[in-house]
Amino acid sequence: MPTGYKVVRIKLNDKGNYLGIEDFIIGWLTRQRALDRPVDLVIKDNPEIYLSDDKAWVVYRVVYKGGGTN
Numbered sequence: 001m002p003t004g005y006k007v008v009r010i011k012l013n014d015k016g017n018y019l020g021i022e023d024f025i026i027g028w029l030t031r032q033r034a035l036d037r038p039v040d041l042v043i044k045d046n047p048e049i050y051l052s053d054d055k056a057w058v059v060y061r062v063v064y065k066g067g068g069t070n
Contacts (some may be wrong), residue, residue, distance in 0.1 A: 007038055007051065016023035025051070025062070 009024040037055040045052070046062045049062040 005034060005037060008042065 003028060005026075006023055007025040009022050011019040011022065015021055021043040025038070028034060028038065036053045036058075038060075039052045039054045041049055041051045047064050051060040051062060052058075053060065
């Protein structure tokens, strides 16, 4: 699979040791074409993530709403 078309989450324990990696945001790449391409992100304290896209020329705002299991 080509790289650069998803955002992953690196899981750490409370001591900062690596536990694994998992997909966080996917869907920019289909069998037919690349819909968008995430490039860089900024994580704020509140918690918000701003994610830039150099194909669509937009900045996405990702906000945690709660209710997840992780």
